[in-house]
Every structure is written in structure tokens, then in C-alpha cells.
Amino acid sequence: MLTKNKFYTISFVEGASVMAAEICGAKLLAPFFGSSLYVWSSVMAITLGGLASGYFFGGKLSKRFDKEKNLLFVLVAAIFFLCSMPILTSVFVFTSSVFPLIPAVIISVFFLLFPTMLCMGATSPLIISILTNQAQSSGENSGKVYAISTVGGILSTFLCGFYLIPNTGVKLSLICFAIALSLVTLLLIIKKKSKLIAIVLFCTFSITTFIFLTLKPNKFSIYQSEGILGKLEIRDEPNQNNSSIIERKLLINNIVQTEMNLQNHQSVSDYVRLLDRNKMFFPKGKMLILGLGGGVVANMFQDETYDVTAVEFDERIIEMSKRFFYLNDSIKTICSDARYYINHSSEKYNVILFDVFKAEEQPSHIITQESLIKLKMMLDTNGLVLINTHGYLKDKKGLGTQCLLVTLKDAGFNIKICTSSEEEDYRNLLIVASQKPLLVTLNNELSPIIYADLKTISTDNQPIMEVLNASANQSWRSNYLKNYIIWNY
16 A cells, blocks of 8 residues: 555545646636636636535545545546647537537636546545545544645646736647646556556547647747736737738737738727827827737837826737837836726826727726726826727617726716717727816717616725626627637638
8 A cells, every 4th residue: 555645645646636727727718718707706616516526426435445546547537638628619619619618617617627636536535535534533644634635736827827928928838737637646656557548548648738739829829928917919910901011910819909001000909099089189298008018009109209107017018019019118017907007106197098998898806986086186187097808888788887986986087088989899898987087079980878766885895886787897898709719710
């Protein structure tokens, strides 16, 4: 029989692999389904469901003869499913094209995570059973095994978040944990002298490694990077109407954040054109942009003699804006969370632009009553706050936008709204907020603004924007998934 320490080592690596699978699984889903409340709820629920099923299954297996052999089979199955996770994106393409968004998310998460979690969960009851010879030691052994497994999960979470995913990517991170789990499994293979299991383990690694190495990126992709905030990609795609025009696009999790005509370095986004048509009404001076993207908006205002400061949470995006989108060297860039910068900055600005979309999501902690009140202290008396948000304004899909408008009014702002289209599904809204009434008619201004009977204000204590935006985010993601992601993956 193996020593207790070797079984504790297996438990430690198993716990680490569970958290790696959960985090990396969510990141594998993000390019198709985003990282919304729906996705994370599905990931956590199915992870717990898989582990619970595994605990039950492992308990049943622990009653059978040759527990170590059963543990060996479970570990090899866990390694197989862990190795298979990076190549399951083809399942997402199928589910997203056949089912509505929420069923597609749940089905995809189930196929991605449940088999792995089932096998991982089964290991702890088997290890406890192997280590327990007398009834009075069962509690102590259970406590040690689950504690060691949990410590492995804690360390794995930090390792994935702060080092592995940012530096090696999601898929390679999963392979690393599969290798670690294989190494501790070899302890059992050597003891049991099972040549067949050794061959199965070798074949699993050989096949998955081959598939992993031969997976090809999108044919228009010129750069890719995996990070804790998601998959960043740069593509040079021909214009749909004129193939001689090449458009450079910055994508986060397959969602276009910036699109630029590569010949003249001008944006081809309707939202940026809307900004351009209205910039004559904005006060000159210092401008703060929260959310840099590719930097084409920052460049546009810098060319209009604004003194531009851009705050961006993802350092990779700052680098890509300089490398691929020709960000003006005179633009000051700061790598920081937008809300953190608002809370700690003592600068005064004439224009502050919120462009902090993360795919379809507007981070709710950034635009709250408290944040907006602090923002007023950063604004010049005649200054403006500009907010880029999705195009939904009416009915259930518009609840998040209506909450934003109510929160702005409660913070003492006057509001105007511009839009480039009447179709809510395919437009952005540009909200223009000012401390003094803005006595001009903006280009493409919506008038009158239709307010719903909503009195809910987004606060730090109750940041409800994401919940109220859930219907809009679901609709937006569904449209984007079917009209762009599936055809361009």
C-alpha cells in the first residue's frame, strides 16, 4: 500500500485541478457566451453538481474490492476529461447555433465540466476509504483529505489567476494540471503494474497534445493572447461590402471592441462616428477616457487638441493599442480599474468618457450613485460626462439603461441621448450628462427621452445594473453569437 503522504499528494493535486478546471472552463466559454451572471452561475452550479455526484459515486466505489485500482481508473478518467476540455469548442459552436442562449450555456457547461468534476469528486471518498482502517479514524482522515484538497484548490486559484493563464493561456494551463495529475497517478500505476492503464494514459496525452498543437486560429487573426480577463485577438478582415478595404479589429472574447480602416486609421464604428459628429459641442481641455480599447477614440480627441488621459484595466490592451492601432504617443495611459481611478484621482477634467464595456456587460460597480457624485468633483463646471452603452431603452430590455438614467438624475446631472439607429438590437446609445442644462440640440439626439416608471437607483450597496441589464445582455449576446461569432470563429 502507498504511504499516507502519497495519497495526500494525490488529494492536493486533485483539489488544485478542480479549481483550475472551473476557472479555465469559464474562460473557454467566454469567447462564445461571455462572462455574464448566466455563465458564472452555470459554471458554479454544474461544478458543484459534478462534485456532489462524484462524492456519491466515489462512496459507492469505496465499498468495492481493490479500492486502489478503482481510484486509478477514476484518476485516469479525470485526466482524459481534463485533457479534452481545450478541444470542446466545437461543441459550443453546435449548441450556440441550435439552442437559445441560456439552454446553450447550460448544455455547453455540462459537457465541458460535469464529467471532469464527477471524476475529481470521486477521488476523495476513495482516498478516505483507503486510508481508514478503523471507524474512529474516519473523521480525522476525512478532515485531512478535504483540507489538503481545499488548500490545493486555493493555491491553484492564485496560480491560475496571477501567473498561468496570463502567461501561458487557458488551454496550456489545463494541460499543465493534467500533467501534474498524471504524475501523481503514476504512483498508483507503478504500484499496480498496470501496463494497459499506462498505455491509455500515454495515448490520451498524445492525441490531445496533437490536437492542441494543430488547432488553427481564425484565418484573419494576426495576434492572440490569453489572460485572466479573457482572450484578446487582433484580426485583419476584409470589409463585407468591399474586400479591397481591410479592417483591423480588436476582439475580447470574440467581441469586437475596436474596428479601424487599416488604410486611413479611421474608425468604422457607428458609435465612434456618432461621437465624431457631436464633438463640436464638447468643451475643450482635458479629457479622461475610461476604457481605452484600440485607442481610436483617444486619437480622435487628441487630434482635436484635447489633453487625453486613458485608463485601461487590461495592460495587454494598452500594449495592443500602441502596437496595432497607432495610439498617439502623447496620450497618457494608466493601467488601473476605472472606479479605483475615480476614487483616488484629484485631477479636473472637461470631458469624461465611460467606454468600459466588457463584451455586452457594463461593469455595474463603475456607474453607481457614489461613483457619479465623486465624478462631479472631477468635472469642470461646464464639463460633460459621456457614457457609451447598448441601445436598449424600452420595456424589460431597457431597465438597465433606465436605472442608469435615474441614477444620473439623482446625482444631479442633466441628460441628453444620441443614437445612430432606431433599431435597439443593433445600436449604441451615447448618453451626454452635464451639471448645467446643455442648451444645444445634438446630432442624432433622441427627443423626448422616454423614461420608465423606475425609481431604482444603482448604489455601491446595491449595484443592480447587471441584474436589470440581464435581459438586454442576453438578447445582445444571442444576436452577436448568431450573426458574427459562429461565422467568424
